[in-house]
Structure formats: C-alpha cells, structure tokens
Amino acid sequence: MTTDIRSTSWVNPNHPAPAQKPPASEVGVLGWLHTNLFSGIWNSILTIVTLIWLYYIVTGVVQWAINAYWEPIWVNRKLFAVGQYPMEQLWQPALVLMMVSLLFGLSAGRWGNIMRNLGIGLGALLLALAIIPIGLLAQIVMAVSLALLLAGYFIGARFAISSKWLAIAWVLSLPATFVLLLGGIYLPALDIAWSFAPLVETNLWGGLMLTMLLAVVGIAFSFPIGVLLALGRRSTLPVVKVFCVGYIELIRGVPLITLLFMGMTMLPLFIPSDWGNPSQLVRAMTAITMFSAAYLAENVRGGLQAIPKGQYEAADALGLRGFDKLRFIILPQALTKVIPAIVGQFIGLFKDTSLASLVGLLELVAVGKAVIQQPEWLGVPGGVAKEVYVFVAFVFFIFSFGMSFASRRLESKLGFGKR
Amino acid sequence: MASSTLRNQRPPFYRDTRTIAIMLQVLFLIAVLVVGWFLYNNMATRLASGNTAAGGALSWNFLGQTAGFGISEGPTFRPEESYGRAYIVGVINTLRVGVVGIILASVLGLFAGIARVSNNWLLNKLAMVYVEIFRSTPLLVQLLFWYVGVIAALPTIQEAAPLGALGYLTNRGMYLTWVYPSETGQALTWWLLGGVIVGMIVAWLRRRQLERQGVPGSGFLAGALVFAIIFVAGFLLTLLTATMPAATAYELRRGDRGTLFEDSNGNGAFEPDIDRALAYVPITLYGADNQVVATGLTDGDGAFRFVDLPAEASRLEWTKPAPLVISEPQRQGFNFSGGISVTPEFAALLLALVAYTGAFIAEIVRAGINAVNKGQWEASRALGLNTRATLRMVVLPQALRVIIPPLTSQYLNLVKNSSLAIAVGYPDLFNVSRTIVNQTGAEVQGILLVMATYLTFSLITSLFMNWYNKRVSLVER
Numbered sequence: 039m040t041t042d043i044r045s046t047s048w049v050n051p052n053h054p055a056p057a058q059k060p061p062a063s064e065v066g067v068l069g070w071l072h073t074n075l076f077s078g079i080w081n082s083i084l085t086i087v088t089l090i091w092l093y094y095i096v097t098g099v100v101q102w103a104i105n106a107y108w109e110p111i112w113v114n115r116k117l118f119a120v121g122q123y124p125m126e127q128l129w130q131p132a133l134v135l136m137m138v139s140l141l142f143g144l145s146a147g148r149w150g151n152i153m154r155n156l157g158i159g160l161g162a163l164l165l166a167l168a169i170i171p172i173g174l175l176a177q178i179v180m181a182v183s184l185a186l187l188l189a190g191y192f193i194g195a196r197f198a199i200s201s202k203w204l205a206i207a208w209v210l211s212l213p214a215t216f217v218l219l220l221g222g223i224y225l226p227a228l229d230i231a232w233s234f235a236p237l238v239e240t241n242l243w244g245g246l247m248l249t250m251l252l253a254v255v256g257i258a259f260s261f262p263i264g265v266l267l268a269l270g271r272r273s274t275l276p277v278v279k280v281f282c283v284g285y286i287e288l289i290r291g292v293p294l295i296t297l298l299f300m301g302m303t304m305l306p307l308f309i310p311s312d313w314g315n316p317s318q319l320v321r322a323m324t325a326i327t328m329f330s331a332a333y334l335a336e337n338v339r340g341g342l343q344a345i346p347k348g349q350y351e352a353a354d355a356l357g358l359r360g361f362d363k364l365r366f367i368i369l370p371q372a373l374t375k376v377i378p379a380i381v382g383q384f385i386g387l388f389k390d391t392s393l394a395s396l397v398g399l400l401e402l403v404a405v406g407k408a409v410i411q412q413p414e415w416l417g418v419p420g421g422v423a424k425e426v427y428v429f430v431a432f433v434f435f436i437f438s439f440g441m442s443f444a445s446r447r448l449e450s451k452l453g454f455g456k457r
Numbered sequence: 458m459a460s461s462t463l464r465n466q467r468p469p470f471y472r473d474t475r476t477i478a479i480m481l482q483v484l485f486l487i488a489v490l491v492v493g494w495f496l497y498n499n500m501a502t503r504l505a506s507g508n509t510a511a512g513g514a515l516s517w518n519f520l521g522q523t524a525g526f527g528i529s530e531g532p533t534f535r536p537e538e539s540y541g542r543a544y545i546v547g548v549i550n551t552l553r554v555g556v557v558g559i560i561l562a563s564v565l566g567l568f569a570g571i572a573r574v575s576n577n578w579l580l581n582k583l584a585m586v587y588v589e590i591f592r593s594t595p596l597l598v599q600l601l602f603w604y605v606g607v608i609a610a611l612p613t614i615q616e617a618a619p620l621g622a623l624g625y626l627t628n629r630g631m632y633l634t635w636v637y638p639s640e641t642g643q644a645l646t647w648w649l650l651g652g653v654i655v656g657m658i659v660a661w662l663r664r665r666q667l668e669r670q671g672v673p674g675s676g677f678l679a680g681a682l683v684f685a686i687i688f689v690a691g692f693l694l695t696l697l698t699a700t701m702p703a704a705t706a707y708e709l710r711r712g713d714r715g716t717l718f719e720d721s722n723g724n725g726a727f728e729p730d731i732d733r734a735l736a737y738v739p740i741t742l743y744g745a746d747n748q749v750v751a752t753g754l755t756d757g758d759g760a761f762r763f764v765d766l767p768a769e770a771s772r773l774e775w776t777k778p779a780p781l782v783i784s785e786p787q788r789q790g791f792n793f794s795g796g797i798s799v800t801p802e803f804a805a806l807l808l809a810l811v812a813y814t815g816a817f818i819a820e821i822v823r824a825g826i827n828a829v830n831k832g833q834w835e836a837s838r839a840l841g842l843n844t845r846a847t848l849r850m851v852v853l854p855q856a857l858r859v860i861i862p863p864l865t866s867q868y869l870n871l872v873k874n875s876s877l878a879i880a881v882g883y884p885d886l887f888n889v890s891r892t893i894v895n896q897t898g899a900e901v902q903g904i905l906l907v908m909a910t911y912l913t914f915s916l917i918t919s920l921f922m923n924w925y926n927k928r929v930s931l932v933e934r
Contacts, residue, residue, distance in 0.1 A: 074578035081577050088579045277482040281489060291915040292908050293873035296887065300904045303894075307500045307901075385593075392595035396880055403598055410605070424606035431594040431602065438593035 102424075107415075110422045111429045114409045115172055118433070121244015121400045127221065127235060131247055132179040134215050139164065139183040141204075141211055143190020148199050152377060155444030161187050163436070212258055215251070219243060227313060240319040244400035246433060248319075252391040252401065256326040257334070257384050263327070264334025265373075269364070271339055282335070289332035294325075295393050301325030302397045322394050330387055337379040341372035381445040385438045392434070406430040500901070519897040520544070526892060528884045530800055540893050547889030548910060554803060554885065555872040555914075558810040562871060563864075565811055566818025571848065573823040584819065591816035596874055599813055604805035604881045614791060624786050624796055631804055632786035635797035637757070639737035641699035642780030648691025656684030695780040705735065705775065709742075712769030714762035717755045734759025735775075737782045742770035754784055754795060764790035802883035806875065814871045821863045825856035857929050865922035872914050886910055 060069075075085045111118070120131050139160065146157030161184060168180035193199070217223055220240075222233025243251070270282030289297070301321040309316070316324075345368055353363040395404035406426045409415075415422045470476050520541035528534040531550040534543060572584035591599070609628050612618070617627040624633035638645050660680025667676065706720035708727045717740065718732040727734075736759055742751040750770050751763045763770075786796030829852045837847040878885035887907055894903035 074576070077576060084575075084577050085579055088577070088583060092579070092583065275478055275482045275485070278485050281485070288908070288912065291869075291912040293876040293887070293911065295876050295879070296904065296907050296911070299891070303900050304500075304904060307503045308496045310499050311503060389593075389595040392597040393877075395597070403595070403601070406598075407601075420610055421605075424602065424610070427598055427602040427606050431598045434595055434598060435590065435593045439589060442593065 106425045106428075107418050107422055108425055108429075110409050110412065110415050110426060113414075114405070114412075117245060117405050117409065118402065118429075119245050120247045121405060122242045123219075123244070123247070124236075124238060124242065127238060128175075130218050130221060130235065130238070134218050135179065136183050136186050137211060137214065137218075140186040140190045141208060143187040144194040144199060144204055145190075145208070146187075147191040147194020147196070148201060148204055149194075152381065152444055155447055156441065157187060157191065159440040159444060163440075209258075212254070240317050241400075243319065245405050246402050248394075248399060248401040249388070249391050252323065252326055252394055252399075253384060253388040255323050256330040256387045256391070257380070259323070259327040260330035260334050263331040265338050265369070267331060267335035268338035268342060271335065272342055286332045286335050289329055290336070294329050294390050295396060297325040297329050298322060298393055298397045301328075318398055322397060322399055326387070326391065326394075329390075330383070333383055333386075334380065337376050337383060338372065340379065341374075341376035342368065344375050345371055378445050381441060385441050388441075389434060389438060402430055402433060504901075516899075517902060519893070519899050519902070522897070524893075525896070528889065530803060530884055540897065543889055543893065544886065544906065547884055547886035550883065550889075551872065551875055551878075551885040551887075554806055554810065554875050554878070554883070558807055558814065558871050558875065559868050561807070561811045562814040562818055562867075565815035567822055569815060569819035570822025570826065573819055574826050588816045588819050591812050592820070596809060596813045597877055597880060600805060600809035600877055600880055603808045604801065608801045608805050614788065614793065617788075622785070625788075625793065628801065630801050631799040632793040632796050633799065634783060634785045636781050636783055637737045639778035639780060639782045640701065640735040641695060641778055642737075642782075644699060645691055645695050645780045648688060648695070652684045652687035652691065655687060656680040659683040692780055699777075699780065701735070701738070701775070701777050702733075707740075707773045707775070709770060709773055712771065713742075713751075713764070713766050714760070715773070716758075716760045717773075717775060718759050737784065738778050739776050739782070741774045741776075742766070743772040743774065744768040745771050747772075753787070754782060756794065762789070762794065800883075802878070802881045805881050806878050806883050809877075810871055810874060813874070814867055817867050817870075818864065821860055821867065822856070824863075825860035826852055828859045829855045854929070858926075861922060861926045861929065865919065865926075868922070869915055869918055872918070873911060 076082045116125075120128065123131060142153070142157045142160055145153040164180045164184040164187065168177050168184060171177070194204075219238060221235035221238050222231070224231050224233075224237065267282045267286060270278045271286065273279050273282070301324050302318070305321045305324055306315045349367055349371065350363070353367040358366065391401060392403045394401050395407065398404075400408070406429070410421065410423050410426050467473075521539050523537055524534075524540050524543045525536050526543070527536050528543060528546050528550075531546050531553060534546045569584045569587060572580045573588065575581050575584075611626050611628040614625075614627045614629055617625040619625055622634055624631065657680060660676035660683075663676030663679035665676075702719040704720045704723060705717065706725055706727075707715055707717045708725075709715040716727045717735045717738055718727045719735060720727075721731050721733070722728075734755075736755060736757050738755050738759075740753060740755060740761060741749055742763070744750045745768070748768070750766050750768050753761060753763065755761045784795045784797075786793040786798070826848075833851055833855065834847060837851040842850065875885055876887040879888045879891060882888070890903045890907045894900055897903075
C-alpha cells in the first residue's frame with residue numbers, strides 16, 4: 039500500500055498553512071520607508087519637515103557650487119600643495135612623497151589593520167591626483183608614488199620583512215624628509231654644511247606639505263616625551279610625579295595659540311645668544327611638540343592604566359627589573375592599545391596646525407588667505423573668500439575624515455565601540 | 458645559619474630601594490633646576506642686553522600705565538585707562554563669548570545628538586553629515602569662512618532689509634530688537650531679583666514636599682509660577698506707581714541731538730557727574746511750527762540723535778515710559794540706533810564656536826545615550842512611557858553621568874578656542890594681551906598673565922563640573 043499520505047481523509051491538506059507573504063508595508067522599499075521614515079504621525083511630520091529643509095540646503099549649496107568662481111584654486115594649485123617651494127626643485131618633495139608611499143605600502147602589507155586602511159586612502163588620493171590633469175610631471179609623480187605604494191604592499195605581504203627594520207625606516211624617514219626638502223644637511227651649531235642641491239630655506243616651505251609636516255613632527259617628536267611624561271605621572275617618586283602632572287596640566291590648560299606665540303617670541307630668549315635665532319618653522323614645531331606631548335601623555339596614561347596589575351606582577355615574578363619590565367611587558371601592550379587614540383590625536387593636531395598661519399607660517403590656511411588677496415580676483419563680485427575657504431576646509435576634511443574613518447573601521451573590527 | 462645572617466644583613470645603602478628613590482628624585486630635581494637655571498639665565502642675559510623692548514627687568518608696573526588704545530567691544534574702555542583695566546575688559550569679552558557659546562553649543566549639541574540616535578533615518582543621517590563636516594575641518598577655517606565668506610557678504614547697512622520685527626542683518630553687524638528696562642523700570646530689577654530668589658525657595662520647598670509624598674516630579678513648575686506672579690505684580694505696580702522725576706529737563710543741540718536728564722541743581726545744563734541721564738524714555742521732537750519732526754527713544758545714556766530730519770527741532774516732549782520698553786533698531790544715516798547690536802566679529806566667533814563645539818557635544822550625547830542599557834528603553838516602554846518621556850525621564854538622566862566628564866572638557870575647549878578671536882579681531886583676553894605686549898614689550902609677563910588666566914578658568918570650570926558630576930552620579934548602596 040503506497041498511498042500518498044495526503045490522500046487519506048484524516049489529514050488536513052492545508053494543515054501547515056502555506057506561509058503568507060509579509061504585508062507590503064513591511065518589506066522592500068515600502069517596508070524600509072515605513073520603518074525608517076514614516077513609522078508614526080510624529081515621525082512622518084519630522085521626515086517631511088526635514089525633507090523640505092534638506093531641499094533648500096541642497097539646492098542652495100549646489101547652485102552656489104555651480105556659480106562659484108573656482109578659478110583661483112585651480113590657478114594656485116601648486117601654492118596650495120607646496121607653497122613657495124622653488125619650481126625647479128620640486129623633485130625634492132616629489133622624492134619625499136615617493137618615499138612615504140613606499141613606506142606606507144610596505145607597512146600596509148606587513149602590518150595590515152590601520153596601516154592597510156590608511157594605505158588604501160593614500161592610494162585612492164594618489165590615483166585621483168594622477169588622473170586629474172594637474173600637470174604632466176605632477177601626474178607622473180603621483181602615478182610613480184602609487185606604483186611604489188602597490189609594489190610596497192605586495193613586497194610587504196609576500197616577504198617577511200622585519201618589523202623592527204620597517205619601524206627604523208619610518209623613524210629615519212623624518213630626518214630624511216628634512217634633508218631632502220632642505221637640499222642638504224645644515225647644522226650651524228656643529229659646523230656641518232653639506233648639500234646636494236641649492237638650499238631651500240624653510241620659510242619657502244608651505245601649503246599642504248607644511249601642514250602635514252607640522253602634524254607629523256608634532257606627533258613624532260612628542261611621542262618619546264609623551265611616553266616619559268605618562269610614566270612619570272604614574273611614578274611613585276613624588277618629585278617626578280608632581281613635575282609631570284604640573285607640566286601636563288599646565289599645557290592642557292592653555293590654548294595652543296598661546297604656546298605658538300610663546301614659541302615665536304620667547305623661544306629665542308631661552309637659548310644662548312651665540313646659537314643664533316631658530317627659524318620660524320623650528321619655533322612653531324617646538325611649540326606644537328610641547329603642546330602635543332601633554333595630550334599624548336594622557337593618551338598613553340590611558341593605555342598604561344588599562345594594563346591589568348597581573349602583568350606587572352608576572353613581570354616581577356619573572357625577575358624583570360624596572361626598565362626591562364617596561365620595555366618587554368608593559369609598553370608594548372599599552373602602546374598597542376592607544377593606537378586609535380593616537381590616530382585621533384594626530385587628526386586633531388592636523389587641524390590645529392592651521393593656527394600656525396596666525397604666527398606667519400605659510401601653511402594651507404595662510405596660502406588660502408594669500409590667494410584671496412591676489413589682485414587678479416579683486417574684480418570678482420563678492421570676492422573669492424567663500425570658494426577658497428570651502429576648498430581649504432575640503433582638503434582638511436578629506437584627510438581628517440579619511441583618517442578617522444580608517445581608525446574607526448579598525449575599532450569596530452576590534453570591537454572597541456561595541457562593548 | 459648562613460641564611461639567617463643573610464636575612465639580618467641590611468643591603469648596602471646603594472641597593473636600598475628607599476635610598477635609590479630619594480637619590481633619583483634628588484638627581485631629577487637637580488637636572489630640572491640646572492635646565493631651568495640655564496633657560497632663565499639665557500633669558501635674563503638677552504633681556505638685559507636690550508634685544509627686546511621689555512628693557513630689562515620682569516616688572517609688572519606696565520599694568521598701571523595708560524593704555525592709549527581703545528577697545529571696540531564689551532564694557533566701555535577709553536584709551537586713557539590703564540593696561541590692567543584693558544586686560545580685564547579682554548577677560549570679560551572672553552567670558553561673554555564663552556558663556557553664550559557654551560549655552561548655545563549645549564542646546565545645539567543636545568538636539569543634534571538626539572537626532573543621531575533617532576529612528577528617523579533622514580534626520581539621523583542629516584545630523585551625521587553635520588557632525589562629520591564640522592568635526593573634520595579646522596575651527597580656524599570655519600571661523601574665517603563665517604567672517605570673510607558669510608558675514609562680510611551680507612548686505613550693507615544701506616541695503617539691509619528687515620527680518621520682520623527681529624531686526625537687521627548687515628555686513629557691519631546684526632541689529633536686533635531688544636527689551637530694556639526704562640527709566641521707570643529701575644525698580645523692576647529688584648522685583649526680578651526678588652522673584653528669582655522667592656521662586657527658587659518655593660521650587661526647593663515644593664521638591665522637598667514631593668519627595669516626602671513620594672511623588673515624582675520637580676518643583677520647577679511651582680517655582681516658575683511664583684516667579685511669574687511676582688514679576689507680573691511688580692510690573693503692574695511699577696507701571697502704576699513709578700513717575701518721571703519732577704526735575705526732568707532736556708538739552709537739545711543743533712536741532713537733532715541731545716540728552717534727557719534729571720536736573721539735580723536746576724541749571725538746565727547736563728553735567729554727567731551731577732545729573733542723572735534718563736534711559737529709554739519715549740520722546741517727540743517738535744519743529745518751529747509745532748509740527749512733529751521725529752519720535753523715538755532715548756538710549757541707555759539718556760542721549761538721542763536723529764539723522765536727516767525734515768526740519769530742525771526746537772522743542773521736545775517726553776512721555777512716561779512703561780517699565781519695560783521694546784527698542785527697535787532704526788536706520789540713522791550710515792548706522793543704526795536702538796535695539797541691540799552684535800558686531801560681525803562677535804557673531805562670527807560665536808557662530809564658529811557653537812557650530813564646531815556643537816558637533817563634538819552631539820557625539821558625546823550620542824555616546825552617552827548609547828551607553829544606557831537597552832533594557833532601560835524596553836523597561837520604560839513596558840511601563841507605557843512614550844519615546845519622548847522615555848528619553849526625558851529614563852534615558853537622559855542616566856546618560857548624563859556618562860556625558861558630564863567629556864562635556865566638561867568640551868566647555869573648556871570652547872573657552873580656550875575663543876582665543877582664535879585674534880584671527881578676526883574680536884578683543885578677547887588673548888587679543889588684548891597681544892596689543893599690550895606689542896606696545897609695552899612685556900613679552901614674558903604677557904604670556905604668564907594669559908596662561909594664569911586660562912588656568913584659572915580651567916580650575917573653576919573643573920571644580921564646578923566635578924561638583925555637578927557628584928550631584929548627578931549614581932548613589933549606590
């Protein structure tokens with residue numbers, strides 16, 4: 039007897055009732071609209087009001103952007119990029135860009151994570167600049183940098199490059215950048231002067247290059263100081279502790295601009311007169327480093343506090359002494375933990391370097407101010423200030439938002455924000 | 458035996474951790490002192506060699522010297538006053554923009570932060586765009602954009618169109634309708650003050666009563682009601698009883714300007730030291746043929762001035778004003794009179810600080826709301842509270858504990874960031890200090906003064922916020 043079970047009368051053929059489709063208002067586009075925009079009367083009113091508002095903002099902005107006078111930015115693109123750096127020596131900053139691209143590629147391949155995200159961002163930027171007709175030579179430089187970035191990535195991913203050497207290369211890249219941009223090594227205090235190209239004075243450096251340099255130097259130089267301050271703040275020696283707390287709180291309590299003015303006018307007072315006067319760039323960098331160190335110390339302190347006490351005790355149990363304990367157990371863990379915070383601080387510092395324009399450095403904002411005042415644009419009705427500042431803000435936005443996005447992706451991957 | 462001798466032996470003094478600690482600290486102190494002395498010595502040498510205008514010693518005498526420059530904003534400051542007072546005016550200007558900025562940024566940040574956690578997708582994303590744009594661009598660029606790009610592009614005073622009854626927006630500043638206590642309203646200030654005090658006491662009593670009865674709610678409503686009653690009663694009483702001084706007199710010069718004042722000695726002339734000016738009194742100017750040539754209000758100093766009158770005025774009449782008068786800005790030639798004016802510098806600085814800090818506060822509020830356990834939302838919904846009530850009575854009070862510490866540092870940042878005023882020429886404390894330094898050459902003293910002031914602000918704000926934090930923090934068993 040192989041009757042179909044459904045043919046027997048005691049089984050309701052419709053018993054597991056066929057699944058019904060969800061109502062149209064809950065799935066698809068309509069469902070999305072319903073849950074996200076029109077889930078109630080209040081919500082619907084809100085949506086409509088926001089829509090009307092958005093319409094005016096968007097049409098206003100688009101209309102403005104179409105009618106705006108973008109000529110000054112296009113004409114001055116070199117000024118925005120590197121300031122008054124001599125035209126015939128632009129290969130020097132180009133070399134710096136290539137070096138940094140290669141290092142980024144290698145690090146992205148070797149370390150992944152945040153470096154990979156930042157590398158992708160840099161790559162996208164280089165690609166865009168290689169395509170936009172900003173000038174043949176500049177485009178070639180961007181393309182070569184992009185190639186180096188990709189090559190570095192594959193080398194870093196494929197071959198086991200020593201992390202230590204890569205880190206050393208990063209550390210050396212900073213003095214190398216200075217040598218390349220200056221066109222030689224100049225240390226008047228030690229009587230050293232060696233050059234491979236005509237000297238480019240630091241007052242000719244400018245634009246985005248200078249903005250970047252100020253932020254990088256601010257973080258890099260403040261790093262050792264910040265770590266020492268953080269350790270000092272957690273020290274059991276009262277004198278050291280008081281000194282470190284005093285320094286950190288003093289610096290954090292005053293605005294950066296006071297430190298910049300202080301650096302500009304008082305730094306020359308503090309060094310012996312036979313050492314001469316430091317250049318404006320050095321003064322600004324000193325002020326920014328002093329400022330950044332205090333904030334970095336607080337970030338590192340956060341990392342140190344996040345290390346469980348057991349780690350210290352385990353290190354003690356292994357017989358490690360003070361310095362070795364820090365070097366091998368505590369700092370590696372603490373510093374890894376604070377990478378996102380340091381990226382955040384770098385973004386903040388990157389934005390804060392705009393204040394250097396108030397003490398006479400020709401960084402991005404100062405270039406913008408100079409462009410607005412160029413006589414060519416005096417006849418433009420309403421001036422070109424809006425266009426220039428929107429562009430400057432846009433450049434800052436790309437870098438800050440890009441970096442914070444890269445860092446946030448890392449955080450969500452590690453699950454920092456979710457706990 | 459050997460081990461016990463080892464245990465009894467004290468380690469040599471250079472291996473004793475206590476000795477090492479002391480030695481290290483002494484060494485550190487010596488190093489700091491040597492470096493400090495080196496720096497101080499260099500400074501003293503350079504200052505003494507007269508390289509700078511400070512001319513040698515670190516003296517503070519310059520604070521008493523005549524400033525010789527005017528300050529365009531804030532409390533009246535005349536060039537013949539001292540540098541010390543100029544600095545105080547700067548401090549007041551910083552506080553002015555700081556306090557208004559903190560209030561507005563908190564409101565903006567709260568709304569944007571709530572929008573960031575809204576279920577409404579559109580509002581949520583709109584708030585996100587606002588936060589990301591304003592957080593990711595430098596404050597200085599935003600400030601210059603508002604100042605040079607937006608405010609400077611507003612219509613000129615001649616072309617400005619009124620914004621309804623609000624006032625005018627021009628590239629020389631905002632001129633807004635404002636309410637002032639008039640000559641007869643001087644007593645009203647006391648009523649106002651009394652109303653606030655009594656209202657606060659009533660609110661406090663009401664809260665205690667509610668607590669004793671175990672009823673939820675705050676005493677705010679009761680306090681506000683009492684305050685309103687006292688204020689209205691005071692207003693009506695002043696309106697009915699207050700009179701203009703019997704010896705009211707006026708001075709009319711050149712047929713279009715003058716002062717209204719209480720003539721104490723009856724000599725008919727306005728002497729600022731003896732006579733009292735009458736503020737915000739409605740006046741009517743009559744010409745030679747008794748026709749009305751102008752009507753208006755006296756200003757805060759009892760003065761009035763009209764431009765482009767059809768005929769010269771020869772006579773003036775005043776009427777008794779209400780305790781509070783509405784003063785509308787009126788175009789007078791190349792300027793406005795009446796109302797309240799906000800300079801473009803103040804407006805740009807305030808706008809930039811509020812928009813920038815508001816974006817940061819929005820993120821803090823969002824993080825605070827997200828930090829509240831989801832179960833709290835669900836429990837509140839289960840009790841039958843709607844979204845708004847849940848937010849107001851359940852979520853926000855708990856989120857506040859997470860919000861307060863980072864909010865404190867944002868408030869401090871706002872005050873510190875107001876030093877960017879120097880970029881647009883608003884005379885805040887830092888800007889004034891630079892002017893003082895440029896004139897006197899007191900470089901070191903100027904920096905020390907500014908740093909000490911900002912540190913004081915930080916200290917006071919931290920103390921207040923710590924107190925508030927303690928008040929709202931969870932009382933655990």
